[in-house]
Amino acid sequence: MAENRPTPPDVDRVAASRAAVAARRARAAVKDQIAHGTRSALEVLSTAIDSPDGVEGRLRVTEFLVSIPAIGVTKMRRVMSQLEISPSKRLGGLGKHQRDRLRDFLSSRSSARRGASVARLVVLAGPTAVGKGTVAGYIREHYPQVLLSVSATTRAPRPGETEGVSYFFVDDAEFDRMVQAGELLEWAVVHNAYRYGTPRGPVEAALARGDSVLLEIDIQGARAVRRSMPDARLAFLLPPTWDELVRRLIGRDTESSAEQARRLETAKLELAAQEEFDYRVVNHDVAEAAREVVDLMNLRQAPQLPDRPIFS
Numbered sequence: 001m002a003e004n005r006p007t008p009p010d011v012d013r014v015a016a017s018r019a020a021v022a023a024r025r026a027r028a029a030v031k032d033q034i035a036h037g038t039r040s041a042l043e044v045l046s047t048a049i050d051s052p053d054g055v056e057g058r059l060r061v062t063e064f065l066v067s068i069p070a071i072g073v074t075k076m077r078r079v080m081s082q083l084e085i086s087p088s089k090r091l092g093g094l095g096k097h098q099r100d101r102l103r104d105f106l107s108s109r110s111s112a113r114r115g116a117s118v119a120r121l122v123v124l125a126g127p128t129a130v131g132k133g134t135v136a137g138y139i140r141e142h143y144p145q146v147l148l149s150v151s152a153t154t155r156a157p158r159p160g161e162t163e164g165v166s167y168f169f170v171d172d173a174e175f176d177r178m179v180q181a182g183e184l185l186e187w188a189v190v191h192n193a194y195r196y197g198t199p200r201g202p203v204e205a206a207l208a209r210g211d212s213v214l215l216e217i218d219i220q221g222a223r224a225v226r227r228s229m230p231d232a233r234l235a236f237l238l239p240p241t242w243d244e245l246v247r248r249l250i251g252r253d254t255e256s257s258a259e260q261a262r263r264l265e266t267a268k269l270e271l272a273a274q275e276e277f278d279y280r281v282v283n284h285d286v287a288e289a290a291r292e293v294v295d296l297m298n299l300r301q302a303p304q305l306p307d308r309p310i311f312s
């Protein structure tokens with residue numbers, strides 16, 4: 001029996017393997033922070049320099065670079081070679097010149113991005129029931145650094161909706177006044193029923209501060225934003241399949257069957273508009289779609305669109 005008891009070297013090995021798992025998780029958390037913009041890459045580099053044996057210091061430069069939005073593996077390799085850093089290096093093990101070159105690279109990137117702050121306006125549109133509201137709600141909850149514009153609407157609140165959070169619920173006279181006073185960045189009659197519009201003030205103020213803004217609006221609104229703010233990035237949310245879109249609309253159970261049929265007819269036309277958009281995001285999974293939309297706010301270069309529509 002005594003032979004089955006863990007010997008001191010076994011105990012050491014178990015402890016070491018637990019410590020390695022914990023360290024890997026801690027490094028993954030740092031990479032997530034960079035990817036989601038809750039921590040800047042420059043700040044992580046400074047921490048690594050101050051404590052080379054800490055979590056940040058143990059991050060490989062390759063992993064660090066690819067966690068930065070808009071840096072993929074190909075670009076990372078190019079940057080590593082330009083900065084003359086070998087792929088095996090960790091942030092805490094960089095020599096002084098390598099650190100300086102990496103710091104300069106990160107600073108020039110971040111100031112270039114500040115200069116392009118108008119491109120931080122992202123419009124999320126797509127057919128009825130694809131999940132725009134669900135994805136936008138997820139972003140509101142999980143990405144507090146993104147301002148989610150609150151629209152004005154002439155429709156009545158639904159159960160559970162809150163004034164000033166879901167919408168600003170206004171009557172026709174007030175909506176007319178807002179239009180006349182130029183208070184709306186765009187507005188449209190949606191589903192041939194009620195008017196919806198984006199209040200201009202909060203969006204412009206946030207962009208002037210350099211904050212990211214998300215508009216969850218219909219396709220007519222997206223077109224209007226494109227005309228007035230050509231730097232905005234337009235994302236089209238797609239369902240995985242047409243049948244899934246129908247399932248979501250019917251499953252939501254917020255419209256009569258006549259209204260559902262009407263929305264599905266409109267949805268066919270709206271799906272044809274996807275090619276007017278800069279990006280397409282397929283809403284298989286809410287968290288994943290939300291991350292893709294948030295990533296658009298940090299990209300400097302728009303990724304190439306595929307030649308043909310993904311789904312129509």
Ligand SMILES: Nc1ncnc2c1ncn2[C@@H]1O[C@H](COP(=O)(O)OP(=O)(O)OP(=O)(O)O)[C@@H](O)[C@H]1O
Pocket residue numbers: 126127128129130131132133134135248249251252283284285286
């Ligand atoms: N990834 C997903 N997987 C499964 N169900 C989803 C997903 N995303 C959203 N849904 C569900 O689909 C339904 C429609 O979503 P939502 O109301 O957000 O759509 P919408 O695009 O905002 O619609 P509308 O433009 O008509 O207001 C909801 O019941 C929601 O819970």
Ligand SMILES: Nc1nc2c(ncn2[C@@H]2O[C@H](COP(=O)(O)O)[C@@H](O)[C@H]2O)c(=O)[nH]1
Pocket residue numbers: 128132151152155186187188190196197198216217218219220221222
């Ligand atoms: N053009 C705009 N469309 C908007 C705006 N706010 C919301 N919407 C779109 O309306 C429909 C219906 O919304 P619901 O809450 O009544 O189901 C949906 O497609 C939204 O995207 C806006 O400010 N401008």
